[in-house]
Amino acid sequence: MNNRIIDFRMPQSLVMGVGASRQLPDILRKRGVKKVLIVTDQGIVKAGLAPAIREAIEAAGVGVAVFDGVEPDPRIEIVAACASAFRAAGAEAVVGLGGGSSIDIAKVAAVVAALGGRADDYIGIGKVPGPGFLHFALPTTAGTGSEVTPIAVLSDAGEHLKKGIVSEYLYPCAAIVDPELMVSVPPAVTAYTGMDTLTHAIEAYTNRFAAPFIDAFALEAIRETGRHLRRAVTCGIDLEARAGMARAATLGGLCLGSVNTAAVHAMAYPLGGTFNVPHGLANTVLLPAVMEFNMPANLGKFAAIAEALGEETRGLSRRDAALLAIEAVKELSVDVGIPQGMRYLGIPRDAIPAMAEGAIQVTRLMGNNPRTITVKDVQKIYEDAY
Ligand code: NAD
Numbered sequence: 001m002n003n004r005i006i007d008f009r010m011p012q013s014l015v016m017g018v019g020a021s022r023q024l025p026d027i028l029r030k031r032g033v034k035k036v037l038i039v040t041d042q043g044i045v046k047a048g049l050a051p052a053i054r055e056a057i058e059a060a061g062v063g064v065a066v067f068d069g070v071e072p073d074p075r076i077e078i079v080a081a082c083a084s085a086f087r088a089a090g091a092e093a094v095v096g097l098g099g100g101s102s103i104d105i106a107k108v109a110a111v112v113a114a115l116g117g118r119a120d121d122y123i124g125i126g127k128v129p130g131p132g133f134l135h136f137a138l139p140t141t142a143g144t145g146s147e148v149t150p151i152a153v154l155s156d157a158g159e160h161l162k163k164g165i166v167s168e169y170l171y172p173c174a175a176i177v178d179p180e181l182m183v184s185v186p187p188a189v190t191a192y193t194g195m196d197t198l199t200h201a202i203e204a205y206t207n208r209f210a211a212p213f214i215d216a217f218a219l220e221a222i223r224e225t226g227r228h229l230r231r232a233v234t235c236g237i238d239l240e241a242r243a244g245m246a247r248a249a250t251l252g253g254l255c256l257g258s259v260n261t262a263a264v265h266a267m268a269y270p271l272g273g274t275f276n277v278p279h280g281l282a283n284t285v286l287l288p289a290v291m292e293f294n295m296p297a298n299l300g301k302f303a304a305i306a307e308a309l310g311e312e313t314r315g316l317s318r319r320d321a322a323l324l325a326i327e328a329v330k331e332l333s334v335d336v337g338i339p340q341g342m343r344y345l346g347i348p349r350d351a352i353p354a355m356a357e358g359a360i361q362v363t364r365l366m367g368n369n370p371r372t373i374t375v376k377d378v379q380k381i382y383e384d385a386y
Contacts, residue, residue, distance in 0.1 A: 004209060004211050006211045006213060006214065006258040006259075007258065008213065008214075008257070008258050009150065009168060009171060009257055009258075010148050010171065010175075010254060010257070011137070011147070011148055011171050011172045011173060011174055011175045012171075012173050012174065013027075013173065013174040013175070014148065014174075014175050014177070014250070015027070015174060015175070015176045015177070016175075016176075016177040016178075016246070016247070016250065017177075017178070017179075017243075018178065018179050018180055018239055018243060019178060019180060020176050020177060020178040021053065021138055021176055021178035021180065021181055022056065022178075023176065024053065024056065024057065024095070024136065024138065024176055025056050025057050025059065025060030025062060026060070027136065027174055027176070028057060028060070028062050028093065028136070029060055029061070029062065031093070031134060031173075033062060033092050033093045033134065034062065034063060034092055035062065035063035035064070035065070035089065035090060035091045035092055035093075036057060036062060036063070036064055036065075036091055036092070036093045036094065036095050036136075037064075037065050037066070037067055037082075037085060037086045037089050037091040037093075037094050037095070037109075038050055038053065038054060038057075038064060038065070038066045038067070038095045038097050039067050039070060039082055039094055039095065039096050039097065039098075039102055039103075039105055039106035039109060040066065040067070040068050040070060040096075040097045040098045040102050041068060041069075041070040041071065041072070041098050041099075041101065041102055042068055043098075044068075044097060044098045044102065044140055045066075045068050047140075047184040048184075049097065049140055049181055049184070050066060050068065050097060053095070053097055053138070054066060057095075063091075065085065065088075065089035065091060067081070067082050067085040067086070067109075069081055069082065069085075070082075070098060070101050070102045070105045071101065072099075072101050072278055073101060073153075073155050073162070073272050073276070073278060073279055074101050074104065074105050074154060074155060075154065075155050075156075075157050076119045076120060076154040076155065076156055076163070078105055079105055079108045079109050079112055079118075079119035079154065080112070080118060080119070082105050082106070082109035083109045083112040083113040086109055086110075086113040086133070087113055091133075092133065092134070093110075093133055093134035093135065093136065094106045094109060094110045094113075094133055094134070094135045094136070095135075095136045095137075095138065096135060096136070096137045096138065096147075096172065097138045097140065097181075098138075098139075098140050098141075099139065099140060099141035099143060099144065099146075099189075099193065100139075100141070100143060100144030100146040100153070100279070102140075103137045103139060103144070103146040103147055103172075104146055104151075104152035104153055104154065105152075105154075106135055106137070107132075107135055107137075107146075107152045107165075107170045107172070108122065108152045108154070108165060108170070110132035110133040110134070110135040111128055111132035111167075111169060111170070112132070113132065113133055114130075114131070114132040114133050115128070115129065115130060115132060119154060119165070122165045122167065123154075123163045123164070123165055124164075124165070124166070125166045125167075125364070126166070126167060127165070127167065128165065128167035128169045128170065130169065131169050132169060134173050135172045135173060136172060136173065136174050136175075136176065137172035137174070137175045137176070138175075138176045138177075138178065138181060139175075139177060139181070139182075139246075139249065139250075140181045140182055140184075140185065141182065141185055141189065141190075141193040141249070142179075142182055142185075142190075142193060142194060142197060142232070142242065142245035142246045142248060142249040143192075143193025143194065143196040143197055143249055143280050144193070144196060144197075144200075144249070144253065144279070144280075145197065145200060145249045145250055145251075145252045145253015145254065145255075145256060146253065147172060147175035147176075147177060147250065147253065148171075148172075148175050148250055148253040148254050148257075149170070149171075149253050149256045149257055150166055150167055150168055150169075150170045150171050150256075150257050151164055151165070151166050151170065151256060151257075152164070152165045152170055153279070155272065155273060156273070159273070160270070160273040160274040160358075161269060161270070161273040161358065162269045162272050162273050162279075164364065175250070177246050177249075177250050178246075179239055179242035179243040179245075179246045180239070180242075182232075182242045182245070182246060183236055183237050183239065183242055184236070185236065186236075187233045187234070187236065187336075187337065188337065189278075189280075190229075190232050190233045190236060190245075190336075191229070191233045191284075191336035191337055191338055192278060192280035192281040192283075192284055192338060193249075193280045194225060194229040194232060194233070194245055194248070194249075194280075194336065195229070195280055195281075195283065195284035195287070195332070195333060195336070195338060196279060196280030196283050196284070197221060197225055197245070197248050197249045197252040198221070198222060198225045198229075198248075198252075198287070198329070198332070199261070199264050199265070199280075199283040199284070199287050200218075200221070200252035200253070200255055200256060200261060201217075201218040201219070201221035201222045201225070201248075201251070201252045201255060202218070202222065202264075202287070202291070202305060202329075203260075203261040203262045203263075203264055203265065203368075204217075204218045204252075204255030204256070204259040204260065204261065205218035205219060205222070205255075205301060205304075205305065206262075206294060206297070206298055206301050206302070206305075206370050207259050207260070207261075207262055207368050207369075207370060208262070208367070208368050208369060208370050209259055209260075209368055210259060210301075210370075211258060211259055213258075214254070214255050214258050214259045217251045217252075217254045217255050218251070218252070218255050219304065219308050220247075220248075220251050221247075221248045221249075221251035221252040221255070222305055222308040222309060223308045223309075224244045224245065224247050224248035224251065225245065225248045225309075225332075226308060226309040226310050226328070226332070227244055227310070228240075228241040228242075228244030228245050228248065229241075229245060229248075229332065229336060230332070230335050230336060231244075232244070232245045233336045233337065259368075260364075260365065260368055261365055261368065262290075262294075262365055262366070262368040262369040262370070263290050263293075263294070263359075263365070263366060263369040263373055263378070263381075264283050264286050264287050264290045265283065265362075265365050266359050266360075266362035266364075266365040266366045266369075267286050267290065267355075267359040267378060267381065267382065268282035268283045268286055269358065269359060269362055270354075270355040270358040270359055271285075271286075271342070271345070271347065271355070273358070274351070274355070274358075275345065275346060275347050275351075277345050277346075277347070281338065281339075281345070282345075284333055284338045285338065285339065285340070285341060285342055285345065285385055286342075286381070286382075286385050287329055287333075288326050288329050288330050288333070288385075289381045289382075289384040289385040290381055291325065291326045291329065292326055292384070293371060293373070293377060293380075293381055294369065294370050294371045295322050295323070295325075295326065296371065297370035297371040298370055299318040299319055299321075299322045300318060300322075302321075302322030302323075302325045302326075303316075303318050303321035303322045303324075303325065305325040305328075306321050306322065306324040306325035306328055307321075309325065309328040309329070309332070310328070311324045311325070311327075311328050341385060341386055342382065342385055342386045343386050347386075349386060352379055352382045352383060352386070353379060355382060356375050356378040356379040356382060357375060359378050360373075360374075360375045360378055
């Protein structure tokens with residue numbers, strides 16, 4: 001019997017639904033915030049989202065400064081630049097507006113601006129000694145679920161690796177999830193961020209440390225992704241599909257604090273750190289091959305994934321039903337236009353041994369994998385996914 005005790009946490013407040021972001025100015029006023037720093041990237045500015053949110057906050061009499069220097073899969077150094085902008089602006093709170101990259105930088109900058117030091121000081125689990133400035137998270141992608149996680153992921157360009165900061169002090173005080181902020185996400189980004197959500201849910205659900213309470217979030221995230229991702233990619237203005245994917249991403253994020261991910265994420269780190277493959281895309285090309293490896297560890301759960309993705313499993317053996325889960329994930333990935341293999345992402349085949357050595361060292365995640373995994377297994381999976 002799985003009797004693991006979980007310590008489930010989330011932001012104090014989760015405001016979700018079409019138009020939810022219009023509540024931000026009021027939420028800031030009620031908290032007594034006089035000036036905020038919006039942390040975002042150029043893509044969000046160009047999409048008109050940062051200017052609109054800025055105007056709305058200012059109209060409510062709250063001062064605003066903007067830091068738009070976040071980049072996709074951001075380097076650690078960006079935290080220092082963002083914390084300096086925070087201090088220079090005399091801000092009292094941070095608004096993380098963007099995908100996981102902007103929200104992660106906002107989370108860590110709120111800590112560094114309050115506690116001093118550098119982002120590197122806080123890498124690892126439980127290294128942040130106390131709360132940072134207030135942080136409000138507004139996701140503009142349906143992917144990472146960072147708005148509800150205690151995690152920030154930063155790229156170390158020198159070491160060609162991605163590094164995680166995990167701390168209860170990284171939870172935003174409020175997550176405001178508004179599908180309207182997501183309609184401008186381009187199809188390719190919608191596809192790989194949505195597949196990232198699916199990866200979170202599958203890796204939490206099949207995790208060695210899976211917990212029944214978290215399974216409920218994971219299965220629902222898988223269902224929502226199966227129902228809505230194709231529509232969100234093919235018709236970005238379909239608000240119902242965007243709302244479904246927004247729920248999926250937040251549900252997927254809720255799986256990360258108590259259970260987290262496993263081999264797919266560990267193996268994706270070298271793809272991002274060395275070859276700059278966006279996080280969600282790296283996960284997506286690896287997911288089916290890792291599922292094939294992990295399937296024998298829990299046929300029943302893989303069969304349940306097939307069902308959650310809408311596959312008909314009645315009359316099938318558990319093994320055949322489990323195999324159907326892998327097929328369903330591959331079909332979804334093809335339908336949303338994901339390149340089918342690492343070979344299409346500019347990764348030379350002879351980089352695989354070094355990537356395997358790097359990935360196996362991400363013990364924080366590899367230890368969660370449902371099937372014990374060796375460096376040889378990792379190499380074979382990279383080959384299968386090539
Ligand atoms: P992202 O934040 O890097 O954004 C990707 C691109 O999409 C950017 O160019 C951005 O400008 C654009 N974009 C985002 N929203 C848009 C919109 N509404 N309209 C137009 N363009 C838009 O992508 P992401 O996948 O959300 O975040 C990835 C990062 O999150 C990675 O660094 C990853 O490691 C990290 N991550 C964090 C957690 C966590 O719990 N903190 C979990 C998983 C992943």
